[in-house]
Amino acid sequence: xxxxxxxxxxxxxxxxxxxxxxxxxxxxxxxxxxxxxxxxxxxxxxxxxxxxxxxxxxxxxxxxxxxxxxxxxxxxxxxxxxxxxxxxxxxxxxxxxxxxxxxxxxxxxxxxxxxx
Amino acid sequence: xxxxxxxxxxxxxxxxxxxxxxxxxxxxxxxxxxxxxxxxxxxxxxxxxxxxxxxxxxxxxxxxxxxxxxxxxxxxxxxxxxxxxxxxxxxxxxxxxxxxxxxxxxxxxxxxxx
Numbered sequence: 704x705x706x707x708x709x710x711x712x713x714x715x716x717x718x719x720x721x722x723x724x725x726x727x728x729x730x731x732x733x734x735x736x737x738x739x740x741x742x743x744x745x746x747x748x749x750x751x752x753x754x755x756x757x758x759x760x761x762x763x764x765x766x767x768x769x770x771x772x773x774x775x776x777x778x779x780x781x782x783x784x785x786x787x788x789x790x791x792x793x794x795x796x797x798x799x800x801x802x803x804x805x806x807x808x809x810x811x812x813x814x815x816x817x818x819x
Numbered sequence: 820x821x822x823x824x825x826x827x828x829x830x831x832x833x834x835x836x837x838x839x840x841x842x843x844x845x846x847x848x849x850x851x852x853x854x855x856x857x858x859x860x861x862x863x864x865x866x867x868x869x870x871x872x873x874x875x876x877x878x879x880x881x882x883x884x885x886x887x888x889x890x891x892x893x894x895x896x897x898x899x900x901x902x903x904x905x906x907x908x909x910x911x912x913x914x915x916x917x918x919x920x921x922x923x924x925x926x927x928x929x930x931x932x933x
Contacts, residue, residue: 737921737922745926746911746924746925746926746927747862747911747924749921749922749923752921793861793862795922797922806852806864806867807852807862807864807913807922808864809861809862809863810861811860811861812860812861
């Protein structure tokens with residue numbers, strides 16, 4: 704079984720300051736991990752993904768995440784927040800060993816608010 | 820990548836009626852999934868749409884309420900049957916390709932049941 708826990712339901716940061724969105728996962732196998740972003744009234748967009756290659760993953764819009772197996776974490780960071788980053792962020796886990804049935808399990812989401 | 824067209828984008832329906840949502844992908848994909856996102860909540864997997872056979876439903880979802888078809892590798896439908904206000908949600912189609920776990924999502928169908 705797999706699960707993911709997003710530790711903060713809401714994060715507020717000032718524009719230009721760093722962003723940290725926390726995610727812990729649980730998986731019986733070697734997982735793939737993703738961060739998706741959902742802007743208001745828009746579809747889901749993939750920010751970045753980890754699939755057992757480099758543990759530090761760089762994504763779009765200046766976001767990156769580090770896979771830490773010992774801590775079972777996959778936290779999302781960005782050095783400097785921009786107003787356009789305000790959105791809902793989902794941490795997602797997939798069981799990569801179950802080929803042909805890579806179901807995704809979503810975290811509960813973190814709403815990021817940017818303060819001007 | 821995959822471009823997904825989902826129709827309708829939104830609808831307002833009377834309770835007791837049914838709505839069929841269509842998902843069309845621009846190329847062949849391995850897996851197709853249907854998710855529900857209730858207001859202010861995360862995504863919950865309803866079922867995996869299997870080509871030419873019955874869908875695989877997650878716990879809490881049944882075929883009588885959410886019948887799904889997938890006649891080929893690029894098209895699927897989800898029907899929300901005998902709707903009640905509790906069915907008001909965004910329904911999303913998602914696809915993946917063989918050994919590529921990255922999922923692509925449609926824009927979603929925003930359903931309001933009155």
